[in-house]
Amino acid sequence: xxxxxxxxxxxxxxxxxIDYTRQPIVxxxxxxxxxxxxxxxxxxxxxxxxxxxxxxxxxxxxxTTVHAVxxxxxxxxxxxxxxxxxxxxxxxxxxxxxxxxxxPPHTGGVYTDGQPSLLGVGAALMKDLTGExxxxxxxxxxxxxxxxxxxxxxxxVQFAGLRKGFIKYPMRTYSSGMGARLRFAIASxxxxxxxxxxxxxxxxxxxxxxxxxxxxxQLRKDAGAVFLVAHQLDVVEETCNRVxxxxxxxxxxxxxxxxxxxxxxxxxxx
Amino acid sequence: MSHPERPGSGPAGSLTVPPAxxxxxxxxxxxxxxxxxxxxxxxxPPLGQYIRKVWDxxxxxWTFASSKRxxxxxxxxxxxxxxxxxxxxxAGVYFVIFGLLLELHKGIDDYVPWLITGVFVxxxxxxxxxxxxxxVGGHLSLVRALHFPRASLxxxxxxxxxxxxxxxxxxxxxxxxxxxxAPAATWLLxxxxxxxxxxxxxxxxMIVARLGAFTRDITQxxxxxxxxxxxxxxxxxxxxxxxxxxxxxxxxxWIMNLMEANPGFVYVELARQAMIPSYxxxxxxQVAMANPSLLWMYAGAWALVVFVGGFYWFYRAEExxxxx
Numbered sequence: 001x002x003x004x005x006x007x008x009x010x011x012x013x014x015x016x017x018i019d020y021t022r023q024p025i026v027x028x029x030x031x032x033x034x035x036x037x038x039x040x041x042x043x044x045x046x047x048x049x050x051x052x053x054x055x056x057x058x059x060x061x062x063x064t065t066v067h068a069v070x071x072x073x074x075x076x077x078x079x080x081x082x083x084x085x086x087x088x089x090x091x092x093x094x095x096x097x098x099x100x101x102x103x104p105p106h107t108g109g110v111y112t113d114g115q116p117s118l119l120g121v122g123a124a125l126m127k128d129l130t131g132e133x134x135x136x137x138x139x140x141x142x143x144x145x146x147x148x149x150x151x152x153x154x155x156x157v158q159f160a161g162l163r164k165g166f167i168k169y170p171m172r173t174y175s176s177g178m179g180a181r182l183r184f185a186i187a188s189x190x191x192x193x194x195x196x197x198x199x200x201x202x203x204x205x206x207x208x209x210x211x212x213x214x215x216x217x218q219l220r221k222d223a224g225a226v227f228l229v230a231h232q233l234d235v236v237e238e239t240c241n242r243v244x245x246x247x248x249x250x251x252x253x254x255x256x257x258x259x260x261x262x263x264x265x266x267x268x269x270x
Numbered sequence: 271m272s273h274p275e276r277p278g279s280g281p282a283g284s285l286t287v288p289p290a291x292x293x294x295x296x297x298x299x300x301x302x303x304x305x306x307x308x309x310x311x312x313x314x315p316p317l318g319q320y321i322r323k324v325w326d327x328x329x330x331x332w333t334f335a336s337s338k339r340x341x342x343x344x345x346x347x348x349x350x351x352x353x354x355x356x357x358x359x360x361a362g363v364y365f366v367i368f369g370l371l372l373e374l375h376k377g378i379d380d381y382v383p384w385l386i387t388g389v390f391v392x393x394x395x396x397x398x399x400x401x402x403x404x405x406v407g408g409h410l411s412l413v414r415a416l417h418f419p420r421a422s423l424x425x426x427x428x429x430x431x432x433x434x435x436x437x438x439x440x441x442x443x444x445x446x447x448x449x450x451x452a453p454a455a456t457w458l459l460x461x462x463x464x465x466x467x468x469x470x471x472x473x474x475x476m477i478v479a480r481l482g483a484f485t486r487d488i489t490q491x492x493x494x495x496x497x498x499x500x501x502x503x504x505x506x507x508x509x510x511x512x513x514x515x516x517x518x519x520x521x522x523x524w525i526m527n528l529m530e531a532n533p534g535f536v537y538v539e540l541a542r543q544a545m546i547p548s549y550x551x552x553x554x555x556q557v558a559m560a561n562p563s564l565l566w567m568y569a570g571a572w573a574l575v576v577f578v579g580g581f582y583w584f585y586r587a588e589e590x591x592x593x594x
Contacts, residue, residue, distance in 0.1 A: 027303035111303030120415025140330035
């Protein structure tokens with residue numbers, strides 16, 4: 001990892017070339033994201049020092065600020081499926097959350113057409129409840145009306161393609177792949193202008209990957225855009241028409257999947 | 271934290287990255303975005319729009335509450351029965367300690383229904399507050415993944431307790447009947463009492479949820495605050511009897527006035543006056559009832575002020591939840 005950083009730092013971010021012939025859907029303009037982290041130990045603390053701190057009304061010493069995205073700019077157009085790659089901690093998830101409007105920019109801006117949504121319905125589901133109940137709960141959580149839920153219910157069950165009977169079992173009995181299928185099925189049941197997918201397809205089997213690829217293809221055709229964070233580069237290469245390579249919060253490369261992935265592979269295998 | 275954490279990635283202030291070169295035409299990205307009608311999200315919507323959004327989420331709030339309640343007991347053998355058993359056991363403990371051992375029930379004919387009504391009604395407020403402290407803080411991953419008005423969370427938590435209370439009320443009615451209290455028309459007054467209490471609880475939950483979202487320590491402190499509140503609200507023994515027991519209270523009548531204005535006492539007392547006719551009929555100075563019209567005034571005022579104030583205060587921090 002150290003080598004990549006050394007190689008990436010001096011390189012200026014790739015220039016943003018606006019394609020005036022296409023309709024933009026997400027514009028990210030020199031975006032910086034800074035957030036606080038609690039619980040990061042920096043100094044040894046005892047009860048006495050903690051009390052003294054409270055009395056002095058100082059910030060907790062465990063709070064550290066993290067500068068996760070450092071000046072990223074790019075334009076995404078309608079019909080784009082953009083893969084985001086990079087090592088762990090390079091700021092991929094943070095960038096996605098910022099596009100979704102869930103993390104406010106420190107400086108710079110994210111401009112979008114409509115409301116991008118993160119494929120994060122998993123956080124609303126409860127593992128002790130059955131798949132059936134979770135479908136209803138998840139659909140309502142992403143903002144569907146009860147009528148829409150009723151209409152979409154069968155197709156969600158079908159798309160998830162769980163083994164027979166499992167839909168009536170609590171979700172804690174599901175394998176990680178089955179859980180991922182159900183979550184993807186729920187999240188993709190709604191039409192999105194911009195869908196942000198973070199590692200959701202990692203645990204699916206070949207059949208599910210094929211299905212989700214078709215779904216992403218369909219979402220693109222509906223004139224939306226899809227962002228996909230993934231570590232399996234083959235998934236990125238076969239689903240995306242464009243790839244962003246992030247390292248240490250900076251954009252290293254933005255271009256054709258083949259080119260960017262080759263350069264990325266070269267950097268990590270160095 | 272689901273975010274990458276890199277303590278070594280430099281202090282926040284050092285934004286020394288050179289600005290990215292823009293398109294050839296010299297048009298800035300912001301201007302380009304504006305020309306195509308793209309907008310920045312992550313801003314707090316105006317209050318009216320926010321209220322409409324919360325209303326649109328009512329099905330989610332109710333389903334979330336039911337699901338939460340269903341999931342709560344899946345790992346215990348008795349399951350949903352605990353929803354009834356927990357308040358009953360609580361009332362049992364108070365009955366043994368305060369009724370049988372300390373004999374605080376003197377002057378109250380129907381002490382058991384009196385006690386159970388108080389415990390069940392007060393538990394509604396108590397649990398709404400305790401659980402709501404974690405409403406936002408306990409669902410950070412949800413807050414960070416989906417867009418929805420954050421007020422849905424404390425609302426859902428209050429809805430869980432409301433559902434629980436409705437179950438408790440069935441048990442309460444059965445118990446009160448079993449204790450020999452005849453059904454009375456005043457029982458219907460319980461409906462407005464509970465509605466006002468619900469408004470009060472929602473407001474209070476919002477306040478506690480905002481506090482808990484930014485100061486986690488509140489969850490450690492709350493049990494003590496709530497226990498104190500339980501004792502001063504006359505749930506276990508009549509507040510009026512304090513005047514005979516304590517000289518401080520007798521010499522300072524304002525303490526009594528203050529205790530009668532206490533919302534915990536107000537809703538408990540109104541529920542009792544509605545449920546137990548013999549309690550209204552008695553005239554023992556030890557148990558002296560609070561003036562009903564004054565109680566109703568307090569009940570309405572508390573409900574309105576805390577509901578409106580709590581909701582507005584929670585809304586003010588809307589865009590900051592989940593960022594810490």
